[in-house]
Amino acid sequence: MTKGWGAAGCTRRTTLLAAAALLSFAAARPVRAAERPVIRAGVLKFGTVSWELDTVRANRFDEAAGIELRLVELAGNPATQVALQAGGVEIIVSDWLWVSRMRAKGEALSFIPYSTAVGALVVSAGSGIASIADLRGRRIGVAGSPLDKSWLLLKALAGDRHGLALDRDAQAFFGAPPLLNNKIADGDLDAVLTFWPFAARLEAKGMRALMTVSDMLAALGQPATLPSIGYVFREEWARANPAALAGFQTATAKAKTLLLQSDAAWERLAQLMQAEDDATFRTLRDRYREGIPRSWTAEERDGAGRLYKLLARLGGRELVGDAPAIAPGTFWTGGE
Structure with a gap:
């Protein structure tokens, strides 16, 4: 056995190596x-x-x-x-x-x-609604309440561009997005103004986004993105x-x-x-x-x-x- 490395020396050496390894690990490890x-x-x-x-x-x-x-x-x-x-x-x-x-x-x-992303006004694929002007007399489902911001923007655009007062010239139905999706799929609504994930689900089923809320903002001279x-x-x-x-x-x-x-x-x-x-x-x-x-x-x-x-x-x-x-x-x- 090499001089200076008896049993006690081996123990000390093992301890020092272990301590060095722990220090090295502590320095390299990510924050816990x-x-x-x-x-x-x-x-x-x-x-x-x-x-x-x-x-x-x-x-x-x-x-x-x-x-x-x-x-x-x-x-x-x-x-x-x-x-x-x-x-x-x-x-x-x-x-x-x-x-x-x-x-x-x-x-x-x-x-x-x-x-x-905000939402969109969605109509069925075969709908005769080609623009906001065609919403007169239509049944429109609106996600949320009469104070929904997208609804306020749509009303403003309908009034500014087409002289429509949607509160009077259309029938608005306010409700939860899943319910409105079911209603338009069943033909009980002519259009739905809804949040983007629910509009996307309708699009995936073949329906058509007539206008996004970003489009409405741009038409009203507001930042669209x-x-x-x-x-x-x-x-x-x-x-x-x-x-x-x-x-x-x-x-x-x-x-x-x-x-x-x-x-x-x-x-x-x-x-x-x-x-x-x-x-x-x-x-x-x-x-x-x-x-x-x-x-x-x-x-x-x-x-x-x-x-x-x-x-x-x-x-x-x-x-x-x-x-x-x-x-x-x-x-x-x-x-x-």
Whole structure:
């Protein structure tokens, strides 16, 4: 045996080697989950937001960005808003009009873009409706309430371009999107103005998008590619956790890029999408991709201010509250 390496020496050598290995591992290992800030996102189980955030988790984009993303499934959009306000989640998806209204009431929420997709006015393939002018006397299903923003825009366009007062010159039926989809499929409605995932499902069945909400905005002189909905969070949380928010933005941007470029990335989402056939699957995928925001600059934010004023004129206090203009700070710009 070599001098100096008896049994005790071997033990010491083994201990030193083990310690060195542990130090090397500690230096090289990624940040453990317990050390990453947790972001709880309130989602609807089968909502489109789940597609993006599930992609983040499946590809460990959150880990790479130094955060741990947890999805909290909730029953509906009002439930997500309540959860955010109560501190049960850090992030939800909602529209910037609601964010502005909450800020005007003293609740400091902020918004970053998620999607430009809104919805469309859909008619059956063989319908004689070729333009908005043909809506006179028709039965129109509207997803939501009489204060739905898309309905307000459609009414404004019908009045400005065709002299139609749709409240008087057509029959409007307000309801939940799945019900309206069934009604137009059964022939009980002549047209449906609905949110984009439900419009996509109708398109996949051979129906025709007469006009998208983006088309309506453009026709009214408004920005057509403005992000309509976005990730919403408490400003206080964002200022206290800037690295966590930056990590969330990085992770979701990676998910958007993957879903834009890779058809294979969508295959694992098929069950979550609840696509009953290949046509529905492809149409939902394509409409999601079309809604990925391409730009978010001062120009878009200024455009939102102009659109707010139009919506305030169309919907009044019931829609926007007492604020005549969009509340400062509605759009998060990095905490400056």
